[in-house]
Amino acid sequence: MKRLKIISVVGARPQFIKAAPVCRALRQDHDEVLVHSGQHYDYGMSDVFFEQLGIPKPDFNLAVGSGSHARQTGEMMPMLEELFLEQDPDVVLVYGDTNTTLAGGLAAAKLGVPVAHVEAGLRSFNRAMPEEINRVVVDHLSDLLLCPTRASVANLAVEGISDGVHLVGDVMLDTARFFGDSVDPAPALEQFGVEAGQFYLATVHRAGNSDSPARLGAIVEAFAQLDRRVVWAVHPRTRKNLIDFGIMQTVESSDNILTVPPVSYIETVSLLRSAAGLLTDSGGMQKEAYFFGIPCVTLREETEWVETVELGWNVLVGANREAIRAAVANLHRPASRPAVYGDGHAADAILAALEARYGGRS
Numbered sequence: 001m002k003r004l005k006i007i008s009v010v011g012a013r014p015q016f017i018k019a020a021p022v023c024r025a026l027r028q029d030h031d032e033v034l035v036h037s038g039q040h041y042d043y044g045m046s047d048v049f050f051e052q053l054g055i056p057k058p059d060f061n062l063a064v065g066s067g068s069h070a071r072q073t074g075e076m077m078p079m080l081e082e083l084f085l086e087q088d089p090d091v092v093l094v095y096g097d098t099n100t101t102l103a104g105g106l107a108a109a110k111l112g113v114p115v116a117h118v119e120a121g122l123r124s125f126n127r128a129m130p131e132e133i134n135r136v137v138v139d140h141l142s143d144l145l146l147c148p149t150r151a152s153v154a155n156l157a158v159e160g161i162s163d164g165v166h167l168v169g170d171v172m173l174d175t176a177r178f179f180g181d182s183v184d185p186a187p188a189l190e191q192f193g194v195e196a197g198q199f200y201l202a203t204v205h206r207a208g209n210s211d212s213p214a215r216l217g218a219i220v221e222a223f224a225q226l227d228r229r230v231v232w233a234v235h236p237r238t239r240k241n242l243i244d245f246g247i248m249q250t251v252e253s254s255d256n257i258l259t260v261p262p263v264s265y266i267e268t269v270s271l272l273r274s275a276a277g278l279l280t281d282s283g284g285m286q287k288e289a290y291f292f293g294i295p296c297v298t299l300r301e302e303t304e305w306v307e308t309v310e311l312g313w314n315v316l317v318g319a320n321r322e323a324i325r326a327a328v329a330n331l332h333r334p335a336s337r338p339a340v341y342g343d344g345h346a347a348d349a350i351l352a353a354l355e356a357r358y359g360g361r362s
């Protein structure tokens with residue numbers, strides 16, 4: 001068997017959750033070089049995930065930090081290019097749809113190094129989202145497209161991509177089953193002073209919401225009027241904008257809203273599994289709600305995770321105050337939750353696809 005040399009590029013919070021099971025699987029028989037772009041750098045946005053999920057310490061940290069899309073992506077690329085040249089990998093593995101994904105994919109493809117994309121084929125069909133641009137570009141540059149769902153395979157087919165496409169299931173489910181199911185929620189509930197079933201969990205970080213005073217204001221108004229308390233884990237970018245837009249006073253004066261700093265994986269799962277529902281604009285958390293059987297209200301007009309909506313576990317309401325309130329009033333748990341995201345062993349399927357394509361096993 002040939003040992004493959006794989007460079008994995010991560011940088012933002014959801015990528016750490018996705019990389020955890022894949023690193024574990026890859027390192028059994030192959031050499032992985034883990035590169036952290038530094039897109040997320042706060043302890044609570046980065047290190048805590050490595051600690052809790054047992055992700056190996058990155059071999060390289062590019063410490064790129066925050067910035068505009070072009071600056072952030074642009075600054076990563078020459079550093080990644082140099083690293084790829086020096087390390088000479090068989091394949092570069094990128095995850096999801098962030099600027100880190102784009103920089104890793106572009107730098108590798110331009111050097112002729114094969115790109116394998118975990119979470120390929122997702123589409124919101126909204127090009128105003130920076131993530132949509134990242135996904136489309138990286139999918140079209142990728143040699144191996146590791147799709148989480150049937151819908152993502154179909155999206156690629158429509159764009160003429162079929163070679164190298166594998167339906168592997170969702171790696172976030174691997175992490176949920178490996179770590180999430182065994183979490184005892186009691187310490188986190190005590191820490192945040194909430195009782196199971198008596199609150200909604202909320203997260204808001206999409207540029208479309210957090211950069212718009214009107215949308216962020218409407219979301220806050222809705223949260224303040226719900227029938228249960230809202231535990232809101234506030235992303236740093238959203239916190240800054242709540243202050244800059246003058247909305248923070250409304251948040252702080254509402255007894256119904258409890259803001260907390262960004263929460264770790266264990267805290268997130270503890271709160272999510274104990275919540276009456278999730279209110280979010282995160283992609284990953286819509287799925288995590290489904291994995292744990294928690295109904296979700298999505299603060300966007302569209303979703304990449306269409307199965308959650310089709311199966312009745314998720315409803316799209318945008319940032320409309322009345323629509324948010326109506327959806328929350330109507331929250332319910334549908335009778336069935338089919339295994340549309342696979343069986344929790346996506347990392348093994350990813351490993352098999354890499355070995356088959358790049359000759360890992362004879």
Ligand code: UD1
Nearest residue numbers: 012013039040041042045066067097098099130131236237
């Ligand atoms: C990024 C991804 C998004 C993903 C999200 C997960 C892009 C285009 N977006 O969005 O797809 O869903 O990560 O969280 O790549 N900040 C800190 N500390 C940190 C990181 C960020 O304070 O550790 C603040 C900075 O003010 C920064 C802002 O958050 O400017 C936005 O960070 P950035 O990584 O650009 O985008 P996210 O909104 O986190």
